[in-house]
Amino acid sequence: MTAPDLLPLAVAVPLLGAALFAAVGRLLPRRACDVLVTVWALADVVLLAALWRAANRGPFASWVGGWRPRNGESVGIVLVGDPLGVGLALLVSLLVLAAVVYAWRYFAEPPTRSPGTFPALVLLFEAGMCGFALTGDLFNAFVFFELMGAVAYALTGYRVEDPRPLQGALTFGVVNSLAAYCSLMGIALLYARTGELGMAQIGRHLAAHRTDTLTVTAFVLVLTGLLTKAAMVPFHLWLPDAHAVAPTPVCMLLSGVMVELGVYGAARVYWTVFAGPGGIPAGAVRGVLVAAGVLTALLGALMCWQQRHIKRMLAFSTISHVGLFLVGTALLDAHGAAATALYVLGHAGAKAALFGLTGVLLDQYGSVDEHGLYGRARELRWSAGVMFALGGLAVAGLPPFGAGLGKALSEHAAGDFLGWLPAVFVVTSAVTGGAVLRTAARVFAGAGAVPHDSHQAETRGDDEEPEVRDPGRPVPRPMLAVPAALLAACLASGVLPGLTAGLARAGTLFTSRADYFAAAGQGPPTAFPPLSAPSLAGWTGEGALLGLVSTLVALALAATALWGPLLGGRGARRLRDLAATGSHRLVLPLRRLHSGRLGDNVAWLATGVGVLLVVFTALR
Amino acid sequence: MSGLFGLVPHLVAGWILLVGMYGLVTSRNLVHAVGCLAVAQSATYVLLLSVGFRRGGTAPVFSDASPHSVVVDPVVQALTLTDIVVGATVTALLLALVMQLHKRHATVDPDRLNSLRG
Numbered sequence: 095m096t097a098p099d100l101l102p103l104a105v106a107v108p109l110l111g112a113a114l115f116a117a118v119g120r121l122l123p124r125r126a127c128d129v130l131v132t133v134w135a136l137a138d139v140v141l142l143a144a145l146w147r148a149a150n151r152g153p154f155a156s157w158v159g160g161w162r163p164r165n166g167e168s169v170g171i172v173l174v175g176d177p178l179g180v181g182l183a184l185l186v187s188l189l190v191l192a193a194v195v196y197a198w199r200y201f202a203e204p205p206t207r208s209p210g211t212f213p214a215l216v217l218l219f220e221a222g223m224c225g226f227a228l229t230g231d232l233f234n235a236f237v238f239f240e241l242m243g244a245v246a247y248a249l250t251g252y253r254v255e256d257p258r259p260l261q262g263a264l265t266f267g268v269v270n271s272l273a274a275y276c277s278l279m280g281i282a283l284l285y286a287r288t289g290e291l292g293m294a295q296i297g298r299h300l301a302a303h304r305t306d307t308l309t310v311t312a313f314v315l316v317l318t319g320l321l322t323k324a325a326m327v328p329f330h331l332w333l334p335d336a337h338a339v340a341p342t343p344v345c346m347l348l349s350g351v352m353v354e355l356g357v358y359g360a361a362r363v364y365w366t367v368f369a370g371p372g373g374i375p376a377g378a379v380r381g382v383l384v385a386a387g388v389l390t391a392l393l394g395a396l397m398c399w400q401q402r403h404i405k406r407m408l409a410f411s412t413i414s415h416v417g418l419f420l421v422g423t424a425l426l427d428a429h430g431a432a433a434t435a436l437y438v439l440g441h442a443g444a445k446a447a448l449f450g451l452t453g454v455l456l457d458q459y460g461s462v463d464e465h466g467l468y469g470r471a472r473e474l475r476w477s478a479g480v481m482f483a484l485g486g487l488a489v490a491g492l493p494p495f496g497a498g499l500g501k502a503l504s505e506h507a508a509g510d511f512l513g514w515l516p517a518v519f520v521v522t523s524a525v526t527g528g529a530v531l532r533t534a535a536r537v538f539a540g541a542g543a544v545p546h547d548s549h550q551a552e553t554r555g556d557d558e559e560p561e562v563r564d565p566g567r568p569v570p571r572p573m574l575a576v577p578a579a580l581l582a583a584c585l586a587s588g589v590l591p592g593l594t595a596g597l598a599r600a601g602t603l604f605t606s607r608a609d610y611f612a613a614a615g616q617g618p619p620t621a622f623p624p625l626s627a628p629s630l631a632g633w634t635g636e637g638a639l640l641g642l643v644s645t646l647v648a649l650a651l652a653a654t655a656l657w658g659p660l661l662g663g664r665g666a667r668r669l670r671d672l673a674a675t676g677s678h679r680l681v682l683p684l685r686r687l688h689s690g691r692l693g694d695n696v697a698w699l700a701t702g703v704g705v706l707l708v709v710f711t712a713l714r
Numbered sequence: 715m716s717g718l719f720g721l722v723p724h725l726v727a728g729w730i731l732l733v734g735m736y737g738l739v740t741s742r743n744l745v746h747a748v749g750c751l752a753v754a755q756s757a758t759y760v761l762l763l764s765v766g767f768r769r770g771g772t773a774p775v776f777s778d779a780s781p782h783s784v785v786v787d788p789v790v791q792a793l794t795l796t797d798i799v800v801g802a803t804v805t806a807l808l809l810a811l812v813m814q815l816h817k818r819h820a821t822v823d824p825d826r827l828n829s830l831r832g
Contacts, residue, residue, distance in 0.1 A: 690830040
């Protein structure tokens with residue numbers, strides 16, 4: 095069997111697993127279910143690792159069912175295995191493995207009669223995400239997009255006894271589906287123009303037309319669905335509501351990789367469909383998406399700092415990092431793509447670990463409220479506490495964590511485009527990392543002043559239903575082992591020298607239309623870049639220094655939040671008053687915008703589409 | 715189809731999408747909101763089918779017609795079918811969530827669900 099033959103298995107194996115668990119899950123005892131789903135997830139990891147090795151030699155395609163193109167015309171569906179897409183699918187499978195191991199003892203009693211429901215949904219989710227990462231067909235991408243979406247709604251509302259997960263899942267579902275329908279309208283317009291559905295085919299046929307209103311409308315509509323998944327401002331409002339309430343293993347997948355898949359999809363669609371003649375000028379895409387990314391990063395960081403609900407804080411931190419990923423990808427060069435890929439990898443490890451540790455808090459104390467948990471988790475400080483703080487340092491970009499290296503390389507690439515962009519990376523990492531460190535110090539060490547309750551409209555975390563109703567039992571071992579392994583992976587991704595070289599080549603292939611077209615049978619064969627192509631720099635003095643700076647700023651911010659209220663003296667009091675006024679004038683209106691109302695979400699979605707339409711029409 | 719008349723299906727599809735969105739924004743009942751989502755989705759059916767329309771074309775079934783007769787594009791019909799399946803799944807799932815929410819929260823008014831904000 096060759097690699098192209100194995101490619102559909104990356105989707106088929108988890109699908110079969112989901113069907114198996116749905117069918118026989120109720121007959122199996124819980125322990126057998128856990129073991130079986132772990133073995134299954136492990137098999138996916140092995141398969142995708144083998145595919146990744148193959149894809150690194152050069153991208154390849156698989157025509158599903160043998161429906162190959164004849165004379166350049168095709169009606170079949172193509173899966174394309176390029177290093178970045180397969181690498182992302184590999185990341186999906188690794189996180190799924192982590193999530194199912196983490197969930198081993200997590201749902202002590204499954205809420206349904208069948209213990210197979212959760213594994214079945216998770217494997218279905220994996221199939222949707224892997225399919226989305228691998229497909230080279232636009233309509234097929236929509237189907238996988240909706241598959242992963244629908245499963246994600248179900249998983250978010252998995253705990254059907256609580257009102258909050260239901261509300262979060264409902265908003266998530268309505269907003270993402272509406273955005274996906276916008277994407278489908280865009281796909282229909284592209285089909286009307288070119289008569290093709292394959293991304294490479296559409297891209298090739300668009301060259302025969304000039305860029306007109308139809309092209310721009312199709313581009314914006316297709317991007318709407320993808321960027322809603324990627325939680326770009328103003329499409330981001332669903333994300334904190336969904337991530338705050340989803341079960342912890344699901345949060346690990348949502349924040350770790352599903353949101354990032356939106357950025358990947360947008361970049362993939364741009365490069366293969368719209369990057370050529372008859373598409374959208376690169377300057378417009380770069381300008382608009384970098385600006386939107388910066389806005390997303392800063393807004394996410396600001397909102398992240400304000401949260402006391404720990405999962406919600408982590409959700410806003412994800413928004414802000416996705417903003418940085420968007421900036422890195424929207425630079426539209428190989429360097430930016432490769433650096434972002436590494437950043438996504440490192441971020442996935444750190445963020446999934448942080449969500450896992452938050453799950454430990456919920457398991458032990460039945461609360462994820464930073465204020466309510468003040469000093470209560472002292473007995474966990476040498477296990478979960480240290481890891482939580484390390485996760486915060488990784489988010490802040492401390493060398494040699496993989497998130498730090500990804501940040502260093504992305505900000506270097508961004509600095510070549512606009513000199514001040516690295517400052518955005520530093521500020522965002524510092525604020526989000528600082529919020530995590532502040533939480534760690536308060537919850538696990540009882541450091542600083544006792545936080546006082548403000549009477550603002552905000553989401554508290556102390557009335558969360560515990561996901562496990564078994565007080566007094568020790569922390570299940572997988573719930574600490576999995577975050578430790580994830581943090582170790584985050585560290586490893588920053589120091590493995592072969593990884594940056596591989597990703598540099600993956601970035602070059604990702605941004606090369608000719609190579610993708612050749613793999614998808616839409617262009618002449620190309621000589622893929624040699625394996626010894628110039629690599630990414632790895633750690634440089636400048637990158638390490640900026641990483642240290644953002645870590646120090648994060649520590650300083652956390653310290654100010656903790657011990658600032660204790661300082662006496664007129665100067666300190668005046669500064670506190672100033673901060674209070676600033677937060678009242680600036681932050682409160684922003685927080686009110688995050689009303690959690692379904693109608694507001696949809697209104698912002700429509701506004702965003704309108705703005706993008708106007709801007710891209712003006713810049714085309 | 716050509717000229718201005720060819721634009722009409724596109725405009726109708728856009729109008730249906732906007733109507734659905736308007737309904738979602740102003741909805742005071744979550745069952746109604748899920749219905750509005752389905753309305754917004756029907757815009758995609760209209761657009762897909764109009765894209766594949768051929769003047770004088772018949773259904774793309776060749777069992778009793780000559781293979782050279784003019785038919786409408788079968789690809790978009792397959793896409794529409796897939797789209798309907800996707801829509802049915804999503805609608806059913808969301809309605810189930812709404813029913814569960816009504817059981818637990820005793821309301822289907824989105825404005826009274828305000829535990830997630832800020």
